Amino acid sequence: MSIVADIKPTNTFSFKPNKHSVADFPMPTTRVESWKYTRVGAIDTTWKQAERNANSTALEHAIRIENGFITLPSTSVPGIQLTLGKDLSANQQETILSLLSKENRTDIFDAISEKASNDIVLIEIQSGKIIEEAISIEIENVLNDSMSAPYVFIVSKENSIAKFTVDFKGKTDRSFHLVHLFAHVEQSAQLEIHQLQNTSKNECVLLRESISQAEKSVFKITTVTASGTWVRNELNIRIEGQHCETFLSGAYFPKQDQLIDNHTFVDHQVANCYSNELYKGVLFDNGKGVFNGKVYVHVDAQKTNAYQSNANIMMSDNASMFTKPELEIYADDVKCSHGSTTGQFNEEALFYLRARGLSEESAKKLLVSAFTSDVMNRISIPSWKEYVLQTLIQNEIITE
Amino acid sequence: MAYEGDELLENVTSKEYEFGFTTNIESDKAPAGLNEDIIRLISSKKNEPQWLLDWRLEAFKIFQKMTEPEWAHVKYEKPNLQAISFYAAPKQKKVLNSLDEMDPELRKTMEKLGISIEEQKRLSGVAVDFVMDSVSVATSFKEKLGELGIIFCSISDAVQEHPELIKQYLGTVVPPTDNYYAALNSAVFTDGSFCYIPKGVRCPMELSTYFRINEAGTGQFERTLLIADEESYVSYLEGCTAPQRDENQLHAAVVELVAMRDAEIKYSTVQNWYPGDKDGKGGVFNFVTKRGMCEGTNSKISWTQVETGSAVTWKYPSCILKGDNSVGEFYSVAVTNHFQQADTGTKMIHIGKNTKSTIISKGISSGHSQNSYRGLVQIGKNASNARNFSQCDSLLMTDTSGAHTFPYIEVNNSTAKVEHEATTSKIGEDQIFYCLARGLDQEQAVSMIVNGYAKDVLNKLPMEFAVEAQKLLAISLEGSVG
Secondary structure, eight states, X not given: OOSBTTOOOOOOOOOTTSOXXXXXXXXXXXXXXXXXXXXXXXXXXXXXXXXXXXTOOOOSSSEEEETTEEEOOSSOOTTEEEEEGGGOOHHHHHHHHHHHXXXXXOOHHHXXXXXXXXXXXXEEEOTTOBOOSOEEEEEEOOSTTEEEOOEEEEEEOTTXXXXXXXXXXXXXXXXXXXXXXXXXXXXXXXXXXXXXXXOOTTEEEEEEEEEEEOTTOEEEEEEEEEEOSEEEEEEEEEEOSSSOEEEEEEEEOOOTTOEEEEEEEEEEOSSSOEEEEEXXXXXXXXXXXXXXXXXXXXXXXXXXXXXXXXXXXXXXTTOEEEEEEEEEEOOSSOEEEEEEEEEOOOHHHHHHHHHTXXXXXXXXXXXXXXXXHHHHTTOOOHHHHHHHHHHHHHTTSSOO | OOXXXXXXXXXXXXXXXXXXXXXXXXXXXXXXXXXXXXXXXXXXXXTOOHHHHHHHHHHHHHHHTOOOOOOSSOOOOOOOGGGSBOOEEESOOSOOSSGGGSOHHHHHHHHHTTOOHHHIIIIIOOEEEEEETTEEEEXXXXXXXXXXXXXXXXXXXXXXXXXXXXXXXXXSSSOTTSOHHHHHHHHHOOBOEEEEEOTTOBOSSOEEEEEEOOSTTBOBOBEEEEEEOTTOEEEEEEEEEOOOOSSOEEEOOEEEEEEOTTOEEEEEEEEEOOOOOTTSOSOEEEEEEEEEEEOSTTOEEEEEEEEOOOSEEEEOOEEEEOSTTOEXXXXXXXXXXXXXXXXXXXXXXXXXXXXXXXXXXEEEEOTTOEEEEEEEEEEOTTOTTOEEEEEEEEEEOSTTOEXXXXXXXXXXXXXXXXXXXXXEEEOOHHHHHHHHHTTOOHHHHHHHHHHHHHHHHHTTSOHHHHHHHHHHHHHHHTTOOO
16 A cells, blocks of 8 residues: 555654564554544555645644645744744654553554654643633645645643644645644643634544643534545543643544544543543534543543533435444543434424525524534634634535 | 441442352253353253254354453453353253142242242232253243233243244344354353244233252353234343353343334343452353344333443443334443442444434442443434433542443434443432431431432332332442442
8 A cells, every 4th residue: 555655754753663664564554543533545545645735834823734845924923932843953853752652552643644644743831821812723735636734733731821723724625634743741830722724625633632621621623524535533631730721622524425433532631630521513415423432531530520512403315424432441439421412403493484484495504503502602713713603604614 | 538438338349249158959050161062052952943052053153263352341251161061951841730849959049039930920910930050941821822822931842842933033133243252152052032023912920930049160152032912012030140250251242122013022130149259259240132122113122221230331222223114222220349340331223213212320339339331322324313312420439449331322313312321420419418317317318319319210110129229229339438
């Protein structure tokens, strides 16, 4: 197999000692438990290696990742230090290696990504700083049939507060985003990441996120997938310090033949933490949705309070939804629960709206926006929330 | 974890298996090992027709190509099949005219188990097909059932007397290709029960079989086939106790149920096989394939199980809801203690229209045990208006035990309504406090809370079994405070 024909390493950062060889791993099949419902077919083709776009210019405020190559914004914000892979100091390299070493998943995509990785950025939020403005990251491929493999590392230092927006845009007829994001939230720090995936209809996304949280930290993430032919988000959250809070939420709207897969893993390693997970999906046409949420409570993680909820609405007879909410619990003094539902709209609600003069289409859209409003309400940046909602309106998923 | 109840917990959770006794009856035993000759031997001992031998050999070929599954959340030393004797029959072979002719040793065993056949014959109206080591020894009430046209006998007898039914249904619900242990069972099954309820007959009594693994070193490969023809009803009870021993025993049974149009089958199990001692030594391996086929419209299959025994359990009683408007139910209480491991749950496969399924699973983990629920709810493309409700609760008694939930939900139809919820927690200190404040002692309080927790399932058991189930829960759990 070759996902990228003849990969040439383009990045100066050495992933040793983490380095994996592509040849060591087989392509996952549906016989592999974590790929049971997701065929790699769409991405298991030969992609061109992405190249740096010579014409790309720095944005004023946002970090731009184009074809996997990173351009820092032209203006700097006090309290945030941005460092590209080639400029990393020895200490920063150590930081990155320690973040990488926390992730114990290794498969062919990690190996490919390490080899093909285009660029690396390390974003450090200095301790005690409160960053008012959200930091935005734009991810876009502009080269058809190419694969991009950028790495983003975020370290929120002690007592800092920061918010990020990550915007996956689509421009190519066909391309593959293989994006890694690692974040560490230090003691008493707060980090929020709000993501929108609206890649063009034939773009594929494999987003791998590994988050670790130290004592008393707060981490919140929202992921809205509005479009993309093959999207898989793997979100692993390790809770390493006590008294942490974690909120993870997502909404997904597979249409036509799209596949949207959300794999989440919340690893409660220590006691007295709280996690809350909410994922909602609306499936259209031949859309296929996968949700696999796992909560793991270690022996020592007493007094854990973990909650997980997944709800899905099927808009079409040809859509399919595969849900697997898992609990693996080794501590006794815990409160863990999950709930999952799959169904269709309440006929009465639809009738009510129709009786008030709405067309069936706009009534359904209104119900979709109501159904997903609790996920949207977790987006704490008003301008970003507006942008997400506008995107969904443009994609004819919800109504104004 | 220092609770006041620790001593009490120690006393009760360390309780050894109460029904650990061995009956000394001479038995006719095949040499250890698994090969075609053994299969031929089993087949010839049972005087089977050629087609069944061919079927067994075919299954054996399939089995040889398979590997033991490892996906379940259990760890154990894989049994060495070559060290197991695949056939053991009590030597006493002559046909009995009355119970008095029975081996007195056997009678004693039954009495120890609390199932005096005479008592049952006279009072409770339960026909008992008592299976002792693979061969049915006593069958009562056969005549009475015969009047209604109900066939209730050992599967070996059924092969002789009703070969057409066996040929028609054997392996249709659980084919030999299904899984490793189903293939093994198909190749070497020695005995089991067969039941056929004719059209329109409502079986007047609860049919019951007591399985008992008695011969040291013999695995049991039971095969149960139960067919409820159109508009019939049957309630079937299966209960097990096994004597204490050191080496692991393998039990790989297959149960197949077929419900035709408007038929209803209620299948209840109380399972209390030897779970190993408090250090996790010994105990029965229970790798069972149970599946019911709701073949006709409006048919219904209901599984109820109370699982307290076995060192390792691997069991998923399932329903294939093929007929329109058919109903599948699964009610389970699974208790694990010491070093027991259970990976149990159900599969509900919705194929027909307007099919409904309900899953209520209650897990209780104590000691160092691991208790997992693993379930599948699958709504097919044509299963319009399918409805499923699943509830999986886990109760943790100690901080050394684990409770896990692995539900799989696959929906391919937009009109389906599928709900799943799961919770894991320990007994609320406030609940215990409430009971203590009202004058109950710690043990009574826990017993009451646990019984209340499992009530949804216990209520589904037939009267005859509810008592036994409560006894088993008491042995396994009372006083466990986490």
